[in-house]
Amino acid sequence: MYRVKNIRLLAAIISIGFLSFLGIVVETALNIAFPQLTEIFVIPISQVQWLTTGYMLVSTSLIPFGSFFLKRFRVITLFRVSCLSFLAGTLIAGYANSFQLVLLGRLCQGIADGIALPLMFATILNQVAQKKVGTFMGIGSLVIAFAPAVGPIYGGIIQDTLNWHFLFIILVPFIIAAWVVGELSIKQVTPVRHVAFDARGGFFLAIFLTTALMFVVNLTANSSSIQLNLSLLGVACLSGMIFLHSEKNKSNQLLALSLFKNKQFVRLLSAFFLLQFSSLSMSYLIPNVLQILFHQSPSLAGILVAPAAVINALLSVAAGMIYDKTTPRLPIISGCAVIGLTFLYAVLITPDISRLIVIYMFFMVGLSLSYSNIMTFSLSQLPVNLINDGNAIYMTAQSYSAAVGIAISSSIISLMQAQRGNLLLGTRQGLEINFLILFLVAIFTLLLCLVSLKIMHVHQIKKA
The missing domain is CATH 1.20.1250.20 (MFS general substrate transporter like domains)
Structure with missing residues (x-):
């Protein structure tokens, strides 16, 4: 019985983490395809890089809300939203005929990763016995750490043998398989309750996270103006201070x-x-x-x-x-x-x-x-x-x-x-x-x- 429970828990962890794995695979594979995409869509490399930057912005903005999501919603509900978002984004990008649609697909994948990544580790921390938590955290890290090894090779093979659409299309059966495994293995061990969402705090936190990350990313862009970077830094600092002041004495803090x-x-x-x-x-x-x-x-x-x-x-x-x-x-x-x-x-x-x-x-x-x-x-x-x-x-x-x-x-x-x-x-x-x-x-x-x-x-x- 104990062994069956561990196998089921392991399957749940892998099914959730697999979405983050696929997201990293696509990201590293796309890096190889960037020069090809600049020619296909006739746009500069700085614009193509938004396929990575946009993904990071959406994902990073959602991750801090993971604690609230777990209090308010069932694990299987969050997993379904993540799977649906990743599948929709993959299909949109896979059959896109414009850069804007590819970017939309990547943003949907970013939503999935922003939910799935903290959900996987939360599942480990909440459901694994203390004496085994190190091993299971290692397994969770393995799921993600293996992606950088697969991504460049996967991208190179697709680029040499097929066209860039297949970077996304080939992932569809793997997403469906992960979804099925998750449906069969994920269980709820902690009760959910209605927790009021701090809309004001959430708004300013999202603004802070987005502008701060854009400021960091823009440091690599030689074309970025000093005025833009200073504006981003100013907005990040202001929104961060407002968020901290807003959360100071609240009982339902987002974090x-x-x-x-x-x-x-x-x-x-x-x-x-x-x-x-x-x-x-x-x-x-x-x-x-x-x-x-x-x-x-x-x-x-x-x-x-x-x-x-x-x-x-x-x-x-x-x-x-x-x-x-x-x-x-x-x-x-x-x-x-x-x-x-x-x-x-x-x-x-x-x-x-x-x-x-x-x-x-x-x-x-x-x-x-x-x-x-x-x-x-x-x-x-x-x-x-x-x-x-x-x-x-x-x-x-x-x-x-x-x-x-x-x-x-x-x-x-x-x-x-x-x-x-x-x-x-x-x-x-x-x-x-x-x-x-x-x-x-x-x-x-x-x-x-x-x-x-x-x-x-x-x-x-x-x-x-």
Whole structure:
């Protein structure tokens, strides 16, 4: 009976997470098809990039509402909305004959991801026994982590053999299969209740999240004006302050802002943010440097980075098991230490193809050990009634750190290329600067984890 329950729960987790998996696959596959889409629709690359930017904006704006959704609606209802939105978006984009329709399809997929991503981790945190939560969090991370390995290869094959429409059309049976599995396996374990929606707070939170993310994304756009960026920054700051003031004394807060007074939570959230920042920086740097500096084709670059993504996916489960069977200190600290040593090596050596692949693989080893376990440990320290709020905050931080990582790494490469007036020399120096920044980030991340885990260890000794 217990085994059947675990299998059913595992099926529910995978069916929910599979929508986020497909979203990342499409995103990474589309990156390869961007040049083709610019020719088909006769538009600049900056406009095509809205297929990614729009997806991120919608998804990131919805994620913080995950805690409210879980209080107000049944899990299966949220899953159905997510599946329907993703299926509709996929069909719209798959049969589109204009860029506007493709963008509409991607926005619908973004809605699905904004609901499904926090829903998957909430299902794990609310339904898995404490002694197994690390393993199941690792499985949840595997579902998402495996997507970057599949996306570039999938996109390359479709581009070489079919047309871009099939990037979407082929996904339809997989979406339907996930929907069926979810219908058969998802169950409700916590009661839902009518919770009033804070419309004013929700409006200003959405404005803050959207403008802040657009500001970060625009840092990479050389054509973006200073006036636009300042306007976005101003609106983000103003809406953020209004949201904080609006939520200050409310009983039905959209997010438990009191969590930000918890120093332990903030330290671990910061470490999580910096690890995701490093991960997305690397996911941008390695394939692009392989293409620009070492003249590899997009499909070959995708194949070269695939082993690192596979390592990340598979080790995520092993890291969760280590977390469950030993102590959080072991996987988290060892993972951060591996990342620090990896970037130290990256700073000291002269890069070539094989060294870049090795650096990326070792980085993924460290990331697998530490990343999801930091979130698991942090949320395990919260009161039960705040776990869903903490989960929503972590998922929001994940989205923003991804945008910041790509923005900063790509801006440094672009800046050095422009300053040197030489594509190859600028790319090489940009890579060196990025590696130095990532090394400093890794050291700070390790310190945050050491302090947090040491304090928790001391508290546990005192209690004993």
